[in-house]
Amino acid sequence: MDEGRRSALKKICFTAAGVAGGIPLLGTVRAASRTIAAQHAAAPQTKQLAMVVDMANMTDEIAHACIEICHREHNVPKSDDIEREIKWVWQEEFDRAFPDQFHGQMAEAYEGMPVLLMCNHCDSPACVKVCPTAATWKRKSDGLVMMDMHRCIGCRYCVVACPYGTRSFNWKDAEQSVETTYPARSRGVVEKCNFCAERLRVGEIPLCVTVSQGTLTFGDLSDPDSEVSELLRAKHTITRKNALGTGPNVYYIVEDKLRERPRHGE
Amino acid sequence: MANKTGSHVLVDRDHLMKPITQTSGGYFLLVFLLFLGVAWGAFAWIWQLSNGMQVTGLNNTVAWGVYITNFVFFIGISHAGTLISAILRVSGAEWRRPITRAAEAITVFALVLGGSQVLFDIGRPDRAMNVFLYGPLQSPLLWDLICISVYLLSSLFYLLLPLIPDMAIMRDHHAVTGWRKELYRILAFNWDHNPEQKRRLEKAIAILAVAIIPIAISVHTVVSWIFGMTIRPMWHSTILGPYFVVGAIFSGIAAIIIAMAILRKVYGFEDYLKPLHFDYLGLLLLTMTALWFYFTLAEYITTGYGGLLEELEVFESKMTGAYAEMFWAMVIFMIIAFFILSFARSKWPVGATVSASVFIVIGMWIERYTIVVPTLNVLEGRGYHPAIYWPSWVEIGITFGSFCGFALLYVLFAKLFPIISIWEVEEAEEALEERLEHMKTYLPTGTTATAER
Numbered sequence: 001m002d003e004g005r006r007s008a009l010k011k012i013c014f015t016a017a018g019v020a021g022g023i024p025l026l027g028t029v030r031a032a033s034r035t036i037a038a039q040h041a042a043a044p045q046t047k048q049l050a051m052v053v054d055m056a057n058m059t060d061e062i063a064h065a066c067i068e069i070c071h072r073e074h075n076v077p078k079s080d081d082i083e084r085e086i087k088w089v090w091q092e093e094f095d096r097a098f099p100d101q102f103h104g105q106m107a108e109a110y111e112g113m114p115v116l117l118m119c120n121h122c123d124s125p126a127c128v129k130v131c132p133t134a135a136t137w138k139r140k141s142d143g144l145v146m147m148d149m150h151r152c153i154g155c156r157y158c159v160v161a162c163p164y165g166t167r168s169f170n171w172k173d174a175e176q177s178v179e180t181t182y183p184a185r186s187r188g189v190v191e192k193c194n195f196c197a198e199r200l201r202v203g204e205i206p207l208c209v210t211v212s213q214g215t216l217t218f219g220d221l222s223d224p225d226s227e228v229s230e231l232l233r234a235k236h237t238i239t240r241k242n243a244l245g246t247g248p249n250v251y252y253i254v255e256d257k258l259r260e261r262p263r264h265g266e
Numbered sequence: 267m268a269n270k271t272g273s274h275v276l277v278d279r280d281h282l283m284k285p286i287t288q289t290s291g292g293y294f295l296l297v298f299l300l301f302l303g304v305a306w307g308a309f310a311w312i313w314q315l316s317n318g319m320q321v322t323g324l325n326n327t328v329a330w331g332v333y334i335t336n337f338v339f340f341i342g343i344s345h346a347g348t349l350i351s352a353i354l355r356v357s358g359a360e361w362r363r364p365i366t367r368a369a370e371a372i373t374v375f376a377l378v379l380g381g382s383q384v385l386f387d388i389g390r391p392d393r394a395m396n397v398f399l400y401g402p403l404q405s406p407l408l409w410d411l412i413c414i415s416v417y418l419l420s421s422l423f424y425l426l427l428p429l430i431p432d433m434a435i436m437r438d439h440h441a442v443t444g445w446r447k448e449l450y451r452i453l454a455f456n457w458d459h460n461p462e463q464k465r466r467l468e469k470a471i472a473i474l475a476v477a478i479i480p481i482a483i484s485v486h487t488v489v490s491w492i493f494g495m496t497i498r499p500m501w502h503s504t505i506l507g508p509y510f511v512v513g514a515i516f517s518g519i520a521a522i523i524i525a526m527a528i529l530r531k532v533y534g535f536e537d538y539l540k541p542l543h544f545d546y547l548g549l550l551l552l553t554m555t556a557l558w559f560y561f562t563l564a565e566y567i568t569t570g571y572g573g574l575l576e577e578l579e580v581f582e583s584k585m586t587g588a589y590a591e592m593f594w595a596m597v598i599f600m601i602i603a604f605f606i607l608s609f610a611r612s613k614w615p616v617g618a619t620v621s622a623s624v625f626i627v628i629g630m631w632i633e634r635y636t637i638v639v640p641t642l643n644v645l646e647g648r649g650y651h652p653a654i655y656w657p658s659w660v661e662i663g664i665t666f667g668s669f670c671g672f673a674l675l676y677v678l679f680a681k682l683f684p685i686i687s688i689w690e691v692e693e694a695e696e697a698l699e700e701r702l703e704h705m706k707t708y709l710p711t712g713t714t715a716t717a718e719r
Contacts, residue, residue, distance in 0.1 A: 024409045024488060082650045083325035092649045099645070100575060117647060126497055132407035133396040153396050154319070154389020156329040157407060161496045165646030169329060169389065171320040187318040188389025240647070244497050 043229065044222045048123070048143035049195055050249040051206075052217040052231050053116055062215055063091050063116045066208035070193075073207055075182040077174040086168040088193040089118040089208055098252075101238055115252065116216075118208075119166040119193035120240060121145045123247030127158035127167065136190075142220075143249065144195050154188040163241055164248070167192045221249065275695040278537075279435065282688050285533050285680050287441045293681070300674040307667010310660045311386060319389050321660045328642045328655035332665055333387035338634040339517070340380030340672070341414070341489050342510070343627075346518030347373030348421040349482040350550075352475040358701075361546055363694050364538040367687040368529060369522045370425040375675040376521075377418045379668050386664050406495045409488040417478075417485045424474050430457050430467060431689035446682070486514040493637065499576040500569060501641050509561045516554040517630035520623035523547050525676070527620045529685055538686050541615035548619035551626070552607040555600060562597075579644050588654045589640045592632050599629035 070076070070089050079085040094113040095102040102110060125145050128138050135151040136158055138144075159167045167190050174184040182198070185191060195218075196206035209216045219228035228251075231237075237251040280287075314321050324331050347369035354362035385391050401408045434457035436442055437450040457463060490510035493501035503509075523544065530539040569577050570585070584593040603622040610618035639655055657665075679685070 023403055023412055024406070024491065026403055081325075083327060083652060084320070085326075087649070090649045092647045096645050097647045099647075117649075130405050130407070130496065131402070132405040132411075133393075133400045134402045135396070135400075151393070151396055151400060152390065153393045155384075155387065155407065156389070157405070157492075159326060159329040160498065160642055163497055163646070165327070165648040168326050169319070171325075172318050187320075190389075246497070 043224055044123070044143070046143070046222060047141065048221040048249060049121065049200075050143075050219065050221045050228050050251065051118070051195070051209075052228050052235075052237065052251045052253065054215040054217070054253045055113070055115060056253060056255075058116060058212075058215040060091075060114060062211070062213055063114060065211040066116060066216070067091070069207045069211050072177070073180050073182060075174065075177050075180050075184050077177075077184075081171075084169075084171045086170065086174075086191060088168075088191075089116060091115065092117050098238065098240060100241060100243060116208075117164070117166070117240075118250060119145060119195075120164055120246070120248030120250045121195060122249065124245065126161045126163060126244075126246055130157045130161045132157065139197075142200070144197055144200075145192075146197065147191060147194060149185055149189045149191060152189040154190065156190060158190055163244055163246070275691070277688065277692045279439075279688060281534075282538070282684055282686050282691075283436070283439065283441070285685065286436070286682065287439075289681075293677075297674065297677060300670045300677065303670025304667050304674055307664050307670065310663030310667065314386070314660050314664070315391070321658060323656050323658040323661060325652070325655070327644075327646065327648060327652035328639060330387070330638055330642060331655055332635075332657045332661040333383045335631065335635045335638050336665055336668060337380050337383035337387070338489055338510070338638065339631050340376045340383065340668075341486060342514035342517045342630065342634070343521045344373045344376035344380060344417075344421075344518070345482055345486060345511075345514040346376070346522040347371065348417075348424055348478050349373075349515060350519060350522060352424070352478045352482070355471070355475040356479070359546075360694060360698065360701075361543060363690045364535075364686045365522065365526060365543060365547075366428065366690065367425075367683075368525055368685050370421065370428075371676060371679050371683075371685070372518075372521055372525060373421045374418070374425055375672055375679070377414065377421065378675070379672045381414060381418070382668065406488065406492045410485075410492060413481070413485045413488045417481050420474065420478050420481055424471075424478055426453070427467065427471050427474065428687055428690065429453060429683060430455055431459070431464070432684050432687060433457065434459065435688055436684070449682075483511055486511045493641075498641050499574070499644070500580040501637075503565060503569075505561065505565050505568075509565060512554065512557050512561055513630055513633060516551070516558050517627055519547060519551045519554060520626035520630070523551065523619050523623040524627065527616060529680070530616075533680075533685075535686060538691065544619045545611060545615040548607055548611045548615060548622070551619065551622065552604070552611070555604045555607060555626070558600065559604070576644075580640050583640045583643065584636055588643065589636055593636050596629045596632040596636060599625040599632070603629070 067089050071078075071087075074088060076086050076088055091114040094110045094115050097115040097117055121144055123143075125136075125138055127136050128145060131137075132155060133151050133153055135148045135153070137146055137148075139146050154169065156169055159169055169190050170185050170187045173187045176184040196204070196208075199206060205218050206216075209218045217227050217231055219226035221229060221232075223229060231253075232251060235253045236255040237253050239248040239251055242248070322331070351362065351366040351369045355366070385394065388394065397407070397411060401411070403409075430453070433450045433454035437447060437454045442450065487507040487510065490506040494503060494506040496502060526539050526543065526547075529535055566581070566584075569581050583589050603625040606618050606622040606625070611622075643652060643655055645651065
C-alpha cells in the first residue's frame with residue numbers, strides 16, 4: 001500500500017476516534033459551565049427572572065386561581081387522565097415537592113401541605129443540556145427557559161431529564177379554546193410554564209402573580225433593589241432539590257409557616 | 267498441502283452455497299411468517315402515527331419505555347458481530363473463520379433496527395431532520411447519532427470488504443444467473459483472485475478490524491451516557507458506560523450463538539459450525555457472565571450501601587417493589603446461564619451454550635428495561651402517585667415487528683450471500699502454515715542452537 005493511502009487511512013481512523021471521544025468531551029465542557037462559585041454568588045451577573053412563593057399565606061383558593069387562569073389563558077387542555085394531563089403550574093404535597101427537606105419529625109402541618117409548583121427556570125437546566133434540537137433553551141436576555149414547540153421532535157428527553165417533573169408531553173391533539181388566542185399545540189411536542197414570556201414581552205407580569213393576592217412575587221434577581229431580591233434577603237427560602245445543582249429560580253418562603261397555618265386536621 | 271495427520275481442510279462450496287442456490291418450501295413459509303410479523307408491527311406503527319402517542323402505555327412520569335429499551339437492547343446485540351469478529355481477527359483466533367460473516371451481518375441489521383426504535387419513540391418523526399439542522403453538541407443524543415452513524419458505516423464496510431472474494435466466487439458460479447449474477451459482479455469489484463488484490467484486501471480488513479473496536483466501544487458508551495449524563499437517580503452513575511459495554515458484548519455473543527445454532531440446524535452446516543466453536547464462544551460467554559455479575563454487584567451494592575434518598579426509592583422498587591419480579595427474574599436467568607455454561611458446556615457444547623444464550627438474551631432485555639423504566643417510575647412531585655408502567659398492544663406490536671424484521675433481514679441476507687465466508691475457511695490451511703513459519707521465529711527450532719555450537 002502506498003504511503004499516501006496509508007496516511008489517508010490513518011487520518012480516517014483518527015478522525016473517527018476523535019469524533020467518538022471528542023464530541024462528548026466538547027459537549028461536557030459546554031454543559032458543565034456552572035461552578036460552585038457561580039452557585040454561591042450573591043446575585044447573577046445578567047438578568048435572571050425569578051419567582052418567590054410565600055407558602056405561609058398561600059391558600060388552596062389562591063393556588064387554584066393561579067392554576068385556573070394560567071391553564072385557561074395558555075390553552076392548556078383539561079384532561080381526566082392524571083398521568084397525561086398537561087400542567088404548567090400545579091399543587092403537590094410538601095413532602096413530595098421537597099423530599100430532601102422533609103423528615104418524619106417535622107411538624108404535622110408540613111405533611112400533606114400543598115405547595116404551588118412550576119418550572120424552576122434553572123440556572124443550569126437539565127432539560128436544555130439534553131435537548132437534541134435546541135428546541136428548549138436558556139434565554140440570555142432574562143434567564144427564562146424557553147420552549148419552541150414548532151422545533152420540538154417529541155423525543156421526551158427533557159421530560160425524563162428534568163428532576164422536577166415540570167414538563168408535559170402532548171399525548172393527543174389539543175383543541176383551540178375560544179377563551180384565549182394562545183395557539184393550541186399539536187400532539188407530539190413537550191411544553192411547560194414559560195413565566196408568561198408572551199406577557200413579559202408587552203411589559204406585563206405573569207398571570208399567576210396577578211391573581212396570587214401577594215403570595216407570588218416576580219422579578220429580576222440581578223437587580224439588588226428588586227422586590228424578589230429584597231424578599232430573598234429578608235426571609236428564609238428554600239428551592240426544590242437544591243443539591244442537584246440545577247439552580248432553581250423559584251423560591252419558597254417557609255419560615256412563617258407554623259405561625260400562619262392551622263395544624264393539620266384542625 | 268498435507269498437514270501432519272494427513273487430512274485437509276475440505277470446503278464443499280456447493281454445500282455452502284446451497285442456501286443461495288436452492289430454496290425449500292420451508293424457507294418461503296418462514297419468510298412469509300416473518301413478513302406477517304413485520305406487517306403487524308407496521309400496522310401498530312401506522313396506528314400510533316395516526317392516533318398519536320396516546321396509544322402507548324407511556325405517560326408524563328414514565329415517558330420512556332419499551333422503545334428505548336429496544337433501542338439499547340438492539341445496539342447491544344449489534345456488538346455481537348463486528349466487535350467479536352474484530353477482536354477474534356485482531357487476536358488471530360483461527361477458529362473464527364466460519365463465524366465472522368454470520369456475526370458481522372447481525373451488527374448491521376441490529377443497528378438498523380436499533381436506530382428505528384428512536385423513530386418509533388418520538389412524537390414528531392416528521393421533524394426528525396431537526397436534529398441534523400439544529401442539534402447542539404451538548405446533547406448526548408447527538409453523540410449517539412454521530413457514533414452510531416460512524417459505527418453503522420464502518421460495520422457495513424466491515425461486512426462488505428470480506429464479502430468481495432466470495433462475491434467473485436458467486437459471480438463465477440454456474441448456477442447463478444440473472445440479476446443476482448449482476449449483483450455479485452458489482453459487489454466483486456473486479457476481483458480475479460490475484461495475490462496483490464488479496465494482500466490489499468487483507469490489509470484493509472486488518473486496519474478496519476482495529477479501528478472498529480474503539481468505535482464499537484464508543485457507541486455503547488454514549489448509549490449509556492444518554493442516561494448517565496442526566497441527574498436522575500440510578501441513571502447518573504459513572505459505572506454505566508463500562509456496564510453497558512460489557513452487557514452489549516455479553517448479549518451480542520449470546521445472539522451470535524443462537525444465530526449459529528439455527529444456521530447449523532437449518533442448512534446442515536454441522537461440518538463448519540462445530541461443537542468446538544460453541545465451546546469456545548461459550549467460554550467467552552462464561553467470562554462475560556462473570557464480568558456482568560461483577561458490574562451488577564458493584565452498581566447495586568454501592569447504591570444500596572450509600573443509601574442516597576432519591577436512589578433508594580429506585581433501588582427499593584427493584585429489590586422489593588414494583589420491579590422486583592423483573593429484576594430478580596433477570597438475576598435468576600443469569601445464574602442459570604452461569605451454571606449451564608460452567609458445568610454443562612464441555613459435555614454438551616451446542617445444547618448448553620445455546621440454552622444459556624437464550625436465558626442471557628432474555629435476561630439482557632430485562633436488564634435494559636429495569637435500567638430505563640424504574641428510574642422514571644418515581645415520585646417526581648407531579649402531584650400524584652404514578653401507576654406502574656405497562657406497555658400497550660401498540661408497543662408490544664412494534665417490538666414484535668422489530669424482532670421479526672431483524673430475523674427477516676437476516677434470513678434474506680443468508681439467501682443472497684454466503685453466510686459462512688467461503689474464501690476465509692478455504693484459506694485457513696494456508697494461513698496456518700504461514701503462522702507456523704512465524705511461530706518458528708520465536709520458538710526453539712534447534713537450528714540456532716546447532717549453529718552456535
